[in-house]
Amino acid sequence: MKYCKICLQTDTRPGIKFDSRGVCPACNYHESLQSVDWEERREELKDIVSFGKVNNHSGYDCIIGVSGGKDSTRQAFFVKDVLKMNPLLVCLSYPPEQVTDRGAANVSNMIKHGFDCIVVNPAPATWRSLMKKGFMQYTNWCKSTELALFSSVPRLAIAYQIPLIWWGENAALQLGDLNVMGKAGSDGNNLRKMNTLGGGDYSWLLGEGVEKKDILQYCYPSEKEMEDANLRITFLGYFWKDWSLIDNGIFSTLRGLDIREEKPWEIGDPVGITSLDEDWVTLNQMIKYLKFGFGRISDYVNEDIRNGRMTREDGISLVQKYDGKCSEKYIQSFCDYIEISVSEFWVQVDKSVNLKLFEKNALGNYKPKFEVGIGL
Numbered sequence: 001m002k003y004c005k006i007c008l009q010t011d012t013r014p015g016i017k018f019d020s021r022g023v024c025p026a027c028n029y030h031e032s033l034q035s036v037d038w039e040e041r042r043e044e045l046k047d048i049v050s051f052g053k054v055n056n057h058s059g060y061d062c063i064i065g066v067s068g069g070k071d072s073t074r075q076a077f078f079v080k081d082v083l084k085m086n087p088l089l090v091c092l093s094y095p096p097e098q099v100t101d102r103g104a105a106n107v108s109n110m111i112k113h114g115f116d117c118i119v120v121n122p123a124p125a126t127w128r129s130l131m132k133k134g135f136m137q138y139t140n141w142c143k144s145t146e147l148a149l150f151s152s153v154p155r156l157a158i159a160y161q162i163p164l165i166w167w168g169e170n171a172a173l174q175l176g177d178l179n180v181m182g183k184a185g186s187d188g189n190n191l192r193k194m195n196t197l198g199g200g201d202y203s204w205l206l207g208e209g210v211e212k213k214d215i216l217q218y219c220y221p222s223e224k225e226m227e228d229a230n231l232r233i234t235f236l237g238y239f240w241k242d243w244s245l246i247d248n249g250i251f252s253t254l255r256g257l258d259i260r261e262e263k264p265w266e267i268g269d270p271v272g273i274t275s276l277d278e279d280w281v282t283l284n285q286m287i288k289y290l291k292f293g294f295g296r297i298s299d300y301v302n303e304d305i306r307n308g309r310m311t312r313e314d315g316i317s318l319v320q321k322y323d324g325k326c327s328e329k330y331i332q333s334f335c336d337y338i339e340i341s342v343s344e345f346w347v348q349v350d351k352s353v354n355l356k357l358f359e360k361n362a363l364g365n366y367k368p369k370f371e372v373g374i375g376l
């Protein structure tokens, strides 16, 4: 495992490739922002906006997938107030057992600001059994829910004949998942290749009482469906100089976003502005840490280092302290939800722990072999 020479990105992130200097793609992208012709990018943005307006057949010229969190709140305001478009917001919501009051309040906050919003709720029993399957087979409960998250938006765009989808971050540029890279930095039509969408293979969802008719919300539209609908997917983050966790968090908090008050060692998040609408992404971040050697804190720190808000040394000490941390109460509530015991939880997680990166002290207790900032 190697660390980027500039930030604390590891080369264990799926889809990543460092350059010959040992620098990660996200740092290279950040460096390249210095020489971007923003005027040219604004022109490109204008073209995309006019594509949406010209192909508006339903009254909505674009659609935005929202969770009510910091990124989507900022995007929605930008599209409405700056681009002067008429967006339809689509929120894939969690079932009642999973969604937090804070999550519901944040979606209400957006509606209160005057947006039209459709909330999609896949059937809770199927949702739960797919989550359990994702966890028991891949140690990743989000595997099915992320499919639904990314698929529900283009599904509704097609159904409502809305020509344009805005997503926020281009994971290829801003994180380094190069599989997603489209024809240009703003182009999201390659999103189907992202690791999360698993190459369009949905067969693992079927069985144990789940039939094809139950999983429509989880299936990303085919290339043909997208082409027939003349659907264009674009990353808005590409057009912003200051897209970051912190900048988006500040913007949205000032507009009513409700954030977390837990401590960093409970949620592995230094400021409490991510995953506001449910509590179990935190444990998935812990599992990600045990699989790949980096968790959520790394994402914050890396941005802050690139933006000159933090030194690499200070970043190292934060990552050492909090990366991969998750309160036991969230592990317990997750186990209650998918009806397993906490020891069954750890038996499953144990299978996925990367033993090249971690030494096992006992079940559920792992010590990193790597040194943060230096690697292995």
Ligand SMILES: [Zn+2]
Binding pocket: 004, 005, 006, 007, 008, 009, 023, 024, 025, 026, 027, 028
């Ligand atoms: Zn880097």
